[in-house]
Every structure is written in C-alpha cells, then in structure tokens.
Amino acid sequence: MKIAVLYGGTSGEREVSLSTGKGIIQALENKGHEVTAVDFSPDRLDQVTALDVDLVFIGLHGRFGEDGRIQGLLDMKGLPYVGSGVLASALAMDKAKSKQIFSLNGLNTAESAAFDVTDESQWSSIEHDIKQQFQVPFVIKPNQEGSTLGLTIVKDEADAGRAVKTAAQSDSMILVEDYVKGREVTVPVMGRRGEEKALPVIEIIPKNDYYDFDSKYQPGGSEHIVPAELPADITAKLQEDAVRAHQLLGCDVYSRVDFIINDKNEPVILEVNTLPGMTPTSLFPDAAQEIGLSYDDLIQSFVDLSQPAYEKKV
Structure with a gap:
C-alpha cells in the first residue's frame, strides 16, 4: 500500500513523535509498503491535502495530532487513516470531559475540577477556590496536554499558585484532581469496533517520584514490568475497564489506557491515549511483544485493522 506517515508536529511532544515516526516508517518499509514521510506542521497543510496515498498513519502526539484536528482535515479530504476519529480523539484529549464520561459510566476516577485560566487576573481567585476544594496533596495540570x-x-x-501558572502556560483550561498514590499501570487495547481486546497489563516503576516526562523518555527513566505482577482479579478488572473506556469514547483500532491502583487495590482510571508512544521501546510494543507480536507485526496489524476505511475509499 501507499502509506503516508505524519510525525513530528509542533507540540511539546515533538521529539517523542519524531522517534515514533521513525519507528513506524521503518516497520512499514520492512513490510513492503511505499512510505511517504511528512514532518507535519499546521503552517504547511498543503503537505497533507496534496497527498495521494491509500492510507495515512498518524504518528503525532499532543496538539494538532491527538486532539482531533488532523483527523478532521483528513476526513474532509477523504483520506482514510489509522486510529480514532475526530470525536474520540477530542474527548480523550480533554481530560475533564473524558473523566465525566468515565464517572457517569461507573469507572473509578479521582475527584477533580476544571478551571478556565484564560484571564490571568482571575488566577488568584482560582488559587483560592482550589485551596477551598482540595486538600494536599493534589495535582494541577493542563486539561489538554500529554506526557x-x-x-x-x-x-x-x-x-x-505557581502550579496554576505552570499549567496555564500550556492550556487555557487546567484540571485539578486528588492525588492518588499507588501503583502506576497501563493497558493497551486494540481491535475492530466491538471486538477490542486488552493486551497484557504493564506496571510502570518510575525512577522519579512519579511517571514524569523524563521517566517516560530518558534512557533508564523507568522500569516496565510485563505482565504486571497482580492478582488475577485485578488484572481482569483493569483489562475490562480499559476496553470499556476505549469503547465509551468511541476509539478505533488502538489506544492505551492509564490507571493508578490505589491503596484499596482499586483501579483508578487516569486517561486514554489515542495515539500512544509507538517507538520500538514504548509501552504498547512492550505489551505486544509479550504475546508474540513483534514491533513490525504490530504496526502491520494496525494497518490491517484500518482496512475497512481503506476499502470504503476505493
């Protein structure tokens, strides 16, 4: 097939996306596909609109890649692509909205509240409200940002106050939530609509206090245990909740769902990643390797799962 790979981008996760793109491109070429590599920028949309390919593989992370915008452009051009569509991508990227959906459908989430930080003159008032609603420790983060x-x-x-300012530099909305201490785990999900399966649960043991940017992407920043050493009932619950979250948002082909297992041994869902890191040493490929699926075969399976969209086009 003729496949375009969009990677790079302009978000804070550009470097990760460059690595993801390189891995995807190599895997597709190894499988015999004709690959067009596009280092994507919103300032050069003609690179996308002029594409003459059978399928687009999105290797972007963060804004303009994971939030539904590039998916909307591809939809308008009639270009089929791998992964979730506009709505699922936008919902997953909006942590406050996705948490509402999870909570309304019985998934365990941390108590949280969202605040509009567009007007800097209101930050002091927002800080006061946060202190009234939450007891330390709590987490303050951009509502739509990754890694x-x-x-x-x-x-x-x-x-x-400093935390509000830090989060506000990345987004006009911030999310404040109770800090849940526990074991950090993630569950990859893949499959056709209605037939999704969860891959082995991965436990993440960061070298820092929590799974921050350096823990995720610096060599030796964290240890991945695959499969996670958990009781069978907890593993089953995590996999069930991961598939449920994927389906609730309307995700397609693949996603990765992050959880904390709290001190009561209860999975608390954090977020769904519709375009998780896909470098050869990323979490998703680690889980695939555990069930005998090589990196190249994993990438090919995503292409195969996207065939209905391609067939509809032709």
Missing part, C-alpha cells in the same frame, strides 16, 4: 507536561503534584498549599 505530563505542565503537571505539578502540589504537596504544600503555598505552591498552588
């Missing part, structure tokens, strides 16, 4: 960029775990109320 824990702009996130602060507030352990002292005096640091709340």
Whole structure:
C-alpha cells in the first residue's frame, strides 16, 4: 500500500513523535509498503491535502495530532487513516470531559475540577477556590496536554499558585484532581469496533517520584514490568475497564489506557491515549511483544485493522 506517515508536529511532544515516526516508517518499509514521510506542521497543510496515498498513519502526539484536528482535515479530504476519529480523539484529549464520561459510566476516577485560566487576573481567585476544594496533596495540570507536561503534584498549599501558572502556560483550561498514590499501570487495547481486546497489563516503576516526562523518555527513566505482577482479579478488572473506556469514547483500532491502583487495590482510571508512544521501546510494543507480536507485526496489524476505511475509499 501507499502509506503516508505524519510525525513530528509542533507540540511539546515533538521529539517523542519524531522517534515514533521513525519507528513506524521503518516497520512499514520492512513490510513492503511505499512510505511517504511528512514532518507535519499546521503552517504547511498543503503537505497533507496534496497527498495521494491509500492510507495515512498518524504518528503525532499532543496538539494538532491527538486532539482531533488532523483527523478532521483528513476526513474532509477523504483520506482514510489509522486510529480514532475526530470525536474520540477530542474527548480523550480533554481530560475533564473524558473523566465525566468515565464517572457517569461507573469507572473509578479521582475527584477533580476544571478551571478556565484564560484571564490571568482571575488566577488568584482560582488559587483560592482550589485551596477551598482540595486538600494536599493534589495535582494541577493542563486539561489538554500529554506526557505530563505542565503537571505539578502540589504537596504544600503555598505552591498552588505557581502550579496554576505552570499549567496555564500550556492550556487555557487546567484540571485539578486528588492525588492518588499507588501503583502506576497501563493497558493497551486494540481491535475492530466491538471486538477490542486488552493486551497484557504493564506496571510502570518510575525512577522519579512519579511517571514524569523524563521517566517516560530518558534512557533508564523507568522500569516496565510485563505482565504486571497482580492478582488475577485485578488484572481482569483493569483489562475490562480499559476496553470499556476505549469503547465509551468511541476509539478505533488502538489506544492505551492509564490507571493508578490505589491503596484499596482499586483501579483508578487516569486517561486514554489515542495515539500512544509507538517507538520500538514504548509501552504498547512492550505489551505486544509479550504475546508474540513483534514491533513490525504490530504496526502491520494496525494497518490491517484500518482496512475497512481503506476499502470504503476505493
């Protein structure tokens, strides 16, 4: 097939996306596909609109890639692509909205509240409201950002104002939520609509206090245990909740769902990643490897799962 890979982008996760794109491109070429590589920028949309390919593989992360915008452009051009559509992408990227959907459907979430930080003159008032509603420790982060960029775990109320300012640099909305201490795990999900399956649960043991940007992307920043050493009932619950979250948002082909297992051994859902890191050493490929699916075969399986969209086009 003729496949375009969009990677790079302009978000704070550009470097990760460059690595993801390189891995995807190599895997597709290894499988015999004709690949067009596009280092995407919103300033060069003609690179996308002029594409003459059978399928687009989105290897972007963060804004303009994971939030539904590039998906909308591809939809308008009639170009089929791998992964979730506009609505699912936008919902997953909007942490406040997705948490509402999860909570309304019985999934366990941390208590949270969203605040509009567009008007800097209101930050002091917002800081006051946060202190009234939450007890330390709590988390302040951008509502729409990935890779824990702009996130602060507030352990002292005096640091709340600085945390608001940090998060506001990345987004016009911030999310404040109770800090849930526990074991960090993630569950990859893949499959056709209504037939999704969860891959093995991965436990993440970061070298820092929590799974921050450096833990995710620096060599030796974290340890991945696949499969996670958990009781069978907890594993089953995590996999069931992951598939449920994927379906509730209307995700397609694949996603990765992040959880914390709290001190009561209850999974607390954090977020759904519709375009998780896909470097050869990323979490999703780690889980695939555990069930005998090589990196190249995993990438090919995403293409195969996207065939209905391609067939509809032709």
